[in-house]
Amino acid sequence: MLCLTLTESTIDEDLACVERNRKYIDLAELRVDFLKTEELGKAIDFPVHAKLPVILTYRRVCDGGKCALSEKQRLSTLFSLAQGKFSYVDIEDDVKKSELKFKSQEGEKKIDFEAQMKSRNIKIIHSFHDFEGVPADIFGKISKLASRGGIPKVAVTPNNMLDVITLFRIQEELKEIKDKIIIGMGPWGVCTRILYKKCGSMLSFCTEVPSAIGQLSPKEMKELYHADKVDEQTHVYGIIGNPVLHTSSPLIHNPGFAAIHYNAVYVPFMVDSVRAFFKLAEMIHIYGFSVTIPHKRNVQPYLGKITREVKQIGSCNTVVRIQNMWKGINTDYYGFLAPISELIANGKIKSALVIGAGGASRAIIWALRNHAVKVIVVNRTFEHAKSIADETMSTCDSLDHIGSYSGKVDLVVQTTSVGMVPDEKEDAAKGYLFSGSEIAYDLVYRPKETVFLRRAEKAGCKTIEGSRMLLEQGKLQFEAFTGYHYPYWVKPEL
Numbered sequence: 001m002l003c004l005t006l007t008e009s010t011i012d013e014d015l016a017c018v019e020r021n022r023k024y025i026d027l028a029e030l031r032v033d034f035l036k037t038e039e040l041g042k043a044i045d046f047p048v049h050a051k052l053p054v055i056l057t058y059r060r061v062c063d064g065g066k067c068a069l070s071e072k073q074r075l076s077t078l079f080s081l082a083q084g085k086f087s088y089v090d091i092e093d094d095v096k097k098s099e100l101k102f103k104s105q106e107g108e109k110k111i112d113f114e115a116q117m118k119s120r121n122i123k124i125i126h127s128f129h130d131f132e133g134v135p136a137d138i139f140g141k142i143s144k145l146a147s148r149g150g151i152p153k154v155a156v157t158p159n160n161m162l163d164v165i166t167l168f169r170i171q172e173e174l175k176e177i178k179d180k181i182i183i184g185m186g187p188w189g190v191c192t193r194i195l196y197k198k199c200g201s202m203l204s205f206c207t208e209v210p211s212a213i214g215q216l217s218p219k220e221m222k223e224l225y226h227a228d229k230v231d232e233q234t235h236v237y238g239i240i241g242n243p244v245l246h247t248s249s250p251l252i253h254n255p256g257f258a259a260i261h262y263n264a265v266y267v268p269f270m271v272d273s274v275r276a277f278f279k280l281a282e283m284i285h286i287y288g289f290s291v292t293i294p295h296k297r298n299v300q301p302y303l304g305k306i307t308r309e310v311k312q313i314g315s316c317n318t319v320v321r322i323q324n325m326w327k328g329i330n331t332d333y334y335g336f337l338a339p340i341s342e343l344i345a346n347g348k349i350k351s352a353l354v355i356g357a358g359g360a361s362r363a364i365i366w367a368l369r370n371h372a373v374k375v376i377v378v379n380r381t382f383e384h385a386k387s388i389a390d391e392t393m394s395t396c397d398s399l400d401h402i403g404s405y406s407g408k409v410d411l412v413v414q415t416t417s418v419g420m421v422p423d424e425k426e427d428a429a430k431g432y433l434f435s436g437s438e439i440a441y442d443l444v445y446r447p448k449e450t451v452f453l454r455r456a457e458k459a460g461c462k463t464i465e466g467s468r469m470l471l472e473q474g475k476l477q478f479e480a481f482t483g484y485h486y487p488y489w490v491k492p493e494l
């Protein structure tokens with residue numbers, strides 16, 4: 001189930017939020033601690049108006065909420081609101097059974113809150129929060145919460161790949177606890193939110209306007225990741241990197257899978273230890289993954305087979321499982337060539353100036369050199385340019401001398417991260433004057449049109465945006481993952 005967390009300040013705004021997202025969600029969590037004081041009373045009728053199952057939550061400040069009342073006042077308000085037609089009520093793990101006894105209106109007999117909820121078929125969620133990490137005894141913690149008779153919920157903060165593996169182990173370790181809620185918060189938790197079913201969680205939370213890193217919107221969860229449709233048969237793919245959440249690759253692969261009716265999902269994984277990720281890949285049966293900074297070299301010791309390009313470039317951006325073996329390929333190489341291969345074949349590109357000498361530059365220079373294009377590489381750190389140039393039989397220079405190559409080449413390729421958001425005002429080729437006859441190709445894809453490309457276009461040059469290469473290399477990955485061509489009718493908005 002996908003649960004929309006509601007954090008507006010009025011009931012009407014919360015209801016409007018439910019309406020906007022109704023088609024994506026199965027239930028909602030009403031966070032009454034976000035409501036204005038004068039709105040609190042109206043919360044009791046919320047489930048009737050919302051017309052879907054609702055979790056009632058009144059979160060304390062120490063658990064990331066806004067309720068600063070005394071514990072007695074908070075629980076008593078929660079008790080009154082729970083008289084509404086809610087489906088679940090969230091109670092924090094440290095609230096004692098004795099604190100959940102309230103005086104009846106007649107004031108004589110005490111009412112046992114948990115018993116009353118049970119008699120009205122309202123389920124209690126016993127929740128535990130950790131905003132710093134994942135407790136070492138998390139399995140024990142969940143078992144203890146479950147022993148109270150309700151639904152155990154743990155919202156914890158994984159900080160590395162091993163923490164993520166721990167969350168994915170919950171399903172295997174605690175199979176007997178059928179209904180449970182597991183949430184990995186923060187950037188490391190994103191894969192656990194999307195693959196919540198693989199962690200054994202009965203639901204995953206989403207918010208209309210994500211306000212914290214790692215939160216996802218209902219639209220993303222439902223339409224991009226189809227998170228609620230993941231099942232035992234779903235083939236898991238993904239991208240590993242650090243950082244990785246900025247990636248546009250899910251926008252290529254997930255719509256592609258859906259278009260060919262392939263039960264698969266493509267998920268971003270923050271990865272510090274490649275070794276640990278390969279363990280997770282075996283555990284949850286990952287079939288293939290893209291690789292980005294800083295792991296394009298780190299994955300190589302784990303590969304049973306590599307292509308000629310990976311061997312030559314020393315960089316692998318795609319890994320696929322083939323007959324119980326991991327195979328490494330490099331789709332940046334062919335993805336880069338795709339928009340210019342005809343121009344190379346027609347002899348329109350015979351020389352190129354490559355700005356930058358990092359991982360992407362290495363793939364590009366090899367692709368150009370293997371097609372007999374003469375390359376001059378310029379870089380901020382001259383030694384890096386020299387090392388690539390020596391390896392690829394190219395010429396090199398310092399970035400400071402870029403101006404001396406103005407108008408002397410057929411193609412200028414910008415391969416540094418300069419000009420990328422949030423520094424989109426930066427010009428990666430300061431000092432280079434476009435003549436108008438050369439082709440300008442920028443690898444940066446966010447923003448779509450960089451200062452470098454704008455300047456080239458103004459001078460009359462043909463320009464190629466980084467998003468073209470991104471899409472082309474993604475299509476090749478899709479073929480490696482699925483064995484099918486990328487569906488031509490799908491046009492990802494990158």
Ligand code: NAP
Nearest residue numbers: 356357358359360361380381384415416417443466469470
């Ligand atoms: P990388 O290995 O870290 O290389 C970074 C390069 O940028 C190095 O040459 C570095 O110079 C240079 N650089 C960084 N900051 C600079 C600055 N302030 N001034 C001048 N030069 C600077 O990164 P990468 O993997 O090659 O990726 C580079 C860019 O290509 C990224 O923006 C990435 O998103 C993009 N990319 C796009 C695609 C696509 O499909 N469109 C594919 C791959 C990569 P030093 O040697 O002096 O440090």
